[in-house]
Amino acid sequence: MRRFLVVGHRAVTRADFSLDDLAGAAxxxxxxxxxxxxxxxxxHGIRQDAEAALLLxxxxxxxxxxxxxxxxxxSFQPDLRSNAALLRKALEHGxxxxxxVSPGILASKASFEEALDRLGPSFVYLKEGxxxxxxxxxxxxxxxxxxxxxELTPEEERAMISRDALVVGLGPQAIHxxxxxxxxxxxxxxxxx
Amino acid sequence: MRRFLVVGHRAVTRADFSLDDLAGAAxxxxxxxxxxxxxxxxxHGIRQDAEAALLLxxxxxxxxxxxxxxxxxxSFQPDLRSNAALLRKALEHGxxxxxxVSPGILASKASFEEALDRLGPSFVYLKEGxxxxxxxxxxxxxxxxxxxxxELTPEEERAMISRDALVVGLGPQAIHxxxxxxxxxxxxxxxxx
Numbered sequence: 001m002r003r004f005l006v007v008g009h010r011a012v013t014r015a016d017f018s019l020d021d022l023a024g025a026a027x028x029x030x031x032x033x034x035x036x037x038x039x040x041x042x043x044h045g046i047r048q049d050a051e052a053a054l055l056l057x058x059x060x061x062x063x064x065x066x067x068x069x070x071x072x073x074x075s076f077q078p079d080l081r082s083n084a085a086l087l088r089k090a091l092e093h094g095x096x097x098x099x100x101v102s103p104g105i106l107a108s109k110a111s112f113e114e115a116l117d118r119l120g121p122s123f124v125y126l127k128e129g130x131x132x133x134x135x136x137x138x139x140x141x142x143x144x145x146x147x148x149x150x151e152l153t154p155e156e157e158r159a160m161i162s163r164d165a166l167v168v169g170l171g172p173q174a175i176h177x178x179x180x181x182x183x184x185x186x187x188x189x190x191x192x193x
Numbered sequence: 194m195r196r197f198l199v200v201g202h203r204a205v206t207r208a209d210f211s212l213d214d215l216a217g218a219a220x221x222x223x224x225x226x227x228x229x230x231x232x233x234x235x236x237h238g239i240r241q242d243a244e245a246a247l248l249l250x251x252x253x254x255x256x257x258x259x260x261x262x263x264x265x266x267x268s269f270q271p272d273l274r275s276n277a278a279l280l281r282k283a284l285e286h287g288x289x290x291x292x293x294v295s296p297g298i299l300a301s302k303a304s305f306e307e308a309l310d311r312l313g314p315s316f317v318y319l320k321e322g323x324x325x326x327x328x329x330x331x332x333x334x335x336x337x338x339x340x341x342x343x344e345l346t347p348e349e350e351r352a353m354i355s356r357d358a359l360v361v362g363l364g365p366q367a368i369h370x371x372x373x374x375x376x377x378x379x380x381x382x383x384x385x386x
Contacts, residue, residue, distance in 0.1 A: 042367060
């Protein structure tokens with residue numbers, strides 16, 4: 001299983017955000033949606049062994065964890081706008097008890113630490129300056145943790161360190177979150193894991 | 194210079210396509226827009242040494258070539274919808290004479306072969322089953338050619354072969370066009386070229 005946890009520090013947690021302004025009023029929801037595509041989509045379908053976990057920390061009712069399970073999700077599209085509509089529906093469920101609100105989409109109110117506890121068991125923190133992924137052994141069944149266009153907060157970084165996360169880098173350039181996920185997927189594909 | 198030519202076989206060539214249905218009525222314009230993002234965007238800006246050339250072959254007035262030059266373009270965003278508005282404006286110029294219709298965006302009526310002649314000088318055709326990019330020497334100053342979610346037509350493939358294009362693959366899985374560009378960019382970044 002390949003899990004990607006993406007932290008959206010400003011991503012709004014209201015179920016009626018506008019589909020017409022994902023990058024603006026929705027708090028860079030486009031970053032989370034592009035990341036989910038990179039985690040889940042192949043040319044001709046969905047990666048059955050992948051999960052995209054999106055943590056939304058923007059107003060008005062954070063924190064929210066939305067998990068999209070590749071082997072169960074239906075009606076997940078390359079089109080960001082369609083997927084944004086799926087997230088809107090999932091945000092209607094704000095209970096701390098996780099529920100499958102539509103096929104393959106789990107929603108709950110959960111913090112970063114709670115999300116880590118629920119995902120796991122081992123963690124890879126993708127960060128500029130980390131050990132180059134090429135040639136670095138990766139733990140089996142890992143959760144890869146990425147931030148949006150902001151850094152993880154010091155508190156979030158501490159949570160990673162306390163869980164012995166492996167800190168891994170992807171190359172010489174600072175790239176977008178979805179681009180980072182594409183590189184990880186390719187590396188795992190090549191290793192056949 | 195890194196050039197990426199992406200062929201949108203169904204991408205519409207009307208300047209008033211709807212921003213609300215990029216994946217549907219606009220003929221998978223979302224593929225071209227995501228590809229342009231992968232070609233041009235870094236975490237904190239635009240790749241100055243990159244060009245995204247988009248060939249639109251859908252109705253009503255194909256073929257159209259829209260070139261986005263990293264070192265000149267302004268107001269290019271991660272948000273696909275904003276960039277779609279730039280393409281709409283560029284489609285208003287349908288002359289065979291190429292013109293810079295807004296800073297860093299060149300538009301013209303041009304076929305696949307004409308696009309190749311204008312880009313060049315050497316070509317890399319990204320295709321499943323090609324020689325693995327890792328460890329394969331790549332020509333300097335190359336144009337990387339990719340198709341949308343359809344294969345290149347036999348005629349387009351012949352045009353590539355007649356130009357001695359190097360056929361390169363990226364890994365064991367069939368992936369989306371934008372994902373392929375992300376992998377090429379990372380490989381070139383690592384080589385420092």
